[in-house]
Amino acid sequence: MTRPLDVLDVYCQEAGLSYGELWLRYFELGGMCAGFELEAFLHGLRAPSVYDHDIIALAINERLVELGGRHAVPYLYDG
Amino acid sequence: MSMINDAPRFEAVTHFAGSDATVVLTGSVENAAASALSATLDAAIDRHPTSMTLDLANLDFMGAAGLIAVTSAERRLASIGVTLNVQSPSALVNRVLGIMELAETARLDRSTPEGGHLGPEQLGGLNGSTQRFASSLSTRDLRRVTGMPTDPDVVDGALALIVELARLSVGGADGVSVSLMRHGVLSTVAASDQTIMAMDATQYATGEGPCVDASVEGHWFHAESLVTETRWPTFTPAARSLGIRAILSSPLMAIGEPVGALNIYSRTAETFDIKDQKAAAVVAQKASTILSDASAGVSDTQMATRFQEALRSREVVSLAKGIIMARDGGDAVAAFGTLLHLSLADGVPLQQRAAAIVHSAEKPHIEHGSAEG
Numbered sequence: 001m002t003r004p005l006d007v008l009d010v011y012c013q014e015a016g017l018s019y020g021e022l023w024l025r026y027f028e029l030g031g032m033c034a035g036f037e038l039e040a041f042l043h044g045l046r047a048p049s050v051y052d053h054d055i056i057a058l059a060i061n062e063r064l065v066e067l068g069g070r071h072a073v074p075y076l077y078d079g
Numbered sequence: 080m081s082m083i084n085d086a087p088r089f090e091a092v093t094h095f096a097g098s099d100a101t102v103v104l105t106g107s108v109e110n111a112a113a114s115a116l117s118a119t120l121d122a123a124i125d126r127h128p129t130s131m132t133l134d135l136a137n138l139d140f141m142g143a144a145g146l147i148a149v150t151s152a153e154r155r156l157a158s159i160g161v162t163l164n165v166q167s168p169s170a171l172v173n174r175v176l177g178i179m180e181l182a183e184t185a186r187l188d189r190s191t192p193e194g195g196h197l198g199p200e201q202l203g204g205l206n207g208s209t210q211r212f213a214s215s216l217s218t219r220d221l222r223r224v225t226g227m228p229t230d231p232d233v234v235d236g237a238l239a240l241i242v243e244l245a246r247l248s249v250g251g252a253d254g255v256s257v258s259l260m261r262h263g264v265l266s267t268v269a270a271s272d273q274t275i276m277a278m279d280a281t282q283y284a285t286g287e288g289p290c291v292d293a294s295v296e297g298h299w300f301h302a303e304s305l306v307t308e309t310r311w312p313t314f315t316p317a318a319r320s321l322g323i324r325a326i327l328s329s330p331l332m333a334i335g336e337p338v339g340a341l342n343i344y345s346r347t348a349e350t351f352d353i354k355d356q357k358a359a360a361v362v363a364q365k366a367s368t369i370l371s372d373a374s375a376g377v378s379d380t381q382m383a384t385r386f387q388e389a390l391r392s393r394e395v396v397s398l399a400k401g402i403i404m405a406r407d408g409g410d411a412v413a414a415f416g417t418l419l420h421l422s423l424a425d426g427v428p429l430q431q432r433a434a435a436i437v438h439s440a441e442k443p444h445i446e447h448g449s450a451e452g
Contacts, residue, residue: 028392029429030400030415032151034113051412058419062428071423077416 008056009042011073015063025059050076091119100128105137108145116145120152124159131156132164154397238269238366245343245362246271249327251350252343254278257331257366258290259339265294268339274321275344281317288314289328290342297337299363301356302326304348324348327356329363333370341366392430399433402440 012022019042023035031038033052040046041056048056054075061071088106095101100123108116123131133149153163238257245255256270256279267279282288288311289300302308305324308315318326323344331339341363345351351359400414407417418436422429 024386024389028389028396030393030396030411051415054419055415058422058429065428075419077412077419 006044007073008053008060009044011060011064012042014072015060015067017060017063022056022059025063026055029055029059031055031059089115091116093119093123095126095128098127098129099132100126100130101132101134103134103137108138108148113145113148117148117151120148121155124152124155127159128161130164131161235268238369241341241362241366241369242269242271244365245341245359248362249343249358250352250355251325251345251347252355253346254344256290256342256344257339258283258294258342259331259370260294260337265291265339275342278318278321278323278344279342281321282314285311285313285317287311288318289326290340293328293330293340293342294337297330297332299327299329299360301328301351303351306348322346325350327351327359329359331363331370332367338370395437396430396433399436402436 012019017025019035019039022042023031023038026033026038031052033041033048037046038056041048041052054077057073057075060073064070064072089108089112090105092103092105093100094103102119102123104116106112120133133152149163156163238259242255242257246252249255254271254275256267256275258265258279259268261268265283267276270276270279279290282290289302292300300310302310302315303325305315305319305326323346325345325348327343328340329343330337331341341359343351343359396418399418400411403409403414403417404411407413409417418429418433421436422432425432
């Protein structure tokens, strides 16, 4: 089974998003972490909170949808 | 305050005059300093000031993380009915610098080769557009900012330097050009002289030649002698008539994809030896680094527009979360979860779903597109 953090980085690349563009999209959706923290999440150096994870997942998924794909990155929130 | 060796100087000092708070920021708010800034602002807000002023007059840099810290303090203050006043003659400049740092973030994962790199010093000298903010930047920051030539003019300037570098470092080079694919069309963006421009134009017109092949196929082509060359039957006689006898075309790659070619022309056949071929490859590599950096980002103006868009979208998402929180009584995380569910259920982007919620809250008598989804 692939760990969630790998999924983020793999799909970020599949979506063709640079870290800068991903950060902007994440910021747009209400994310509060700085760019370097976002990179730390993607590199697996730090674990994001469920909230941050899902915002990042959404940012990537929305790009995948724009490219004709689907929401491929799973969400962790189940509230 | 020294979290990292030679970390940029940063200080946040809070003064209270009665219940009026003033937070004076000095130095640079880079990412590492942003959490210290957040803590200072939070501590001041915890004392329930009736007014709060952020003095940025002595601030010389604010990064994206600092911007977020200020934005969230502003929101916290708004929730207790206090407006955050920002005092700064250079607030706009600092905001732009925040955007510049975003641009910098975009290329953090790409390391720049050491030594001999066609660096920011040269680029800065070529085009003044990246030095506009010099007065509020340290030398180090200036180097970081100018290290990424995203502006097309700056990139073309850098490629003009590449042409000069190739002409000087490749033995036998009588003329050099750089061809780039832009919007699907191959054109010459830098050339050492008019003959070379004509040479490239002939290749584009005939759709054949080493330059075209290198640009499309992504590996290099060496026409050792145009006297005996057979690969490009239409182009070769035209090149010979312009006095050219040998051509060396190296592909230029941006993030792994061929985007153009570095073309070196000679009036002497069989002049490019192994050493010259290696020198050409090194120069092409430098040009590729510049192009990779450039395509990783967008121009300053585009970035500024994009950032303004992002700020507006973020505001809409925040408002929608606030509306959901007021309605459902949960926290911001739960509100985001609700918004996410609504967005997925309707199959529309979250920002669009958030806008619908804000819209229906603004016009309570118009019931379509209600927040219940």
